[in-house]
Amino acid sequence: CCAHAQMTQPSYVERFDSTSPPLLPIGWSTTTNRSPSGDFVATTSSPRSSPNAVISTNATISQSLTSPPLNFAGNTPVRLEFYTSRSSSHAAGLLVEASVDNGATFPMTLTDTLRNLGTSAYALTSLSLPALLANQPSVRFRWRLTPVPTGGTTGTFRLDDITITTRPS
Secondary structure (H helix, E strand, O other): OOOOOOOOEEEEEEOOOOOOOOOOOOOOEEOOOOOOOOOOEEEOOOOOOOOOEEEEEOOOOOEEEEOOOEOOOOEEEEEEEEEEEEOOOOOOEEEEEEEOOOOOOOOEEOOOOEOOOOOOOOEEEEEEOOHHHOOOOOEEEEEEEEOOOOOOOOOEEEEEEEEEEEEEO
């Protein structure tokens, strides 16, 4: 009798290093609630891995960053990992959501509200991904900041080093 193992592998990695700030990498999108040119922008200021990270400011305004569509046909997404850093005055909550209809809706909330941990160091968030994403041809992930009226208008939120691990279906 033979044992069959399924290998996991990083199928998507984004370090935000393929672009010149303030532009986002191809396929990424952001809201324009705070700034007409985009709420999240690439920056060389304090990345986790050089040269870039993405940054957003003003925790009193709802803002989001959305991944390009990812094709998981023939694969099962297993884990989503990313790093975030906040200034002490950025109190907005963070929700991570998923869409299987190319971003028309985001019905899958992957996290409870993630709060400021009280440190400006980058913190790893590691999420198990739901089986509903298996074999889906157009999945998008969204990082959505939920505003807090007293959340800090000058506070910063940074995101860097996103990895999605999959295994063959």
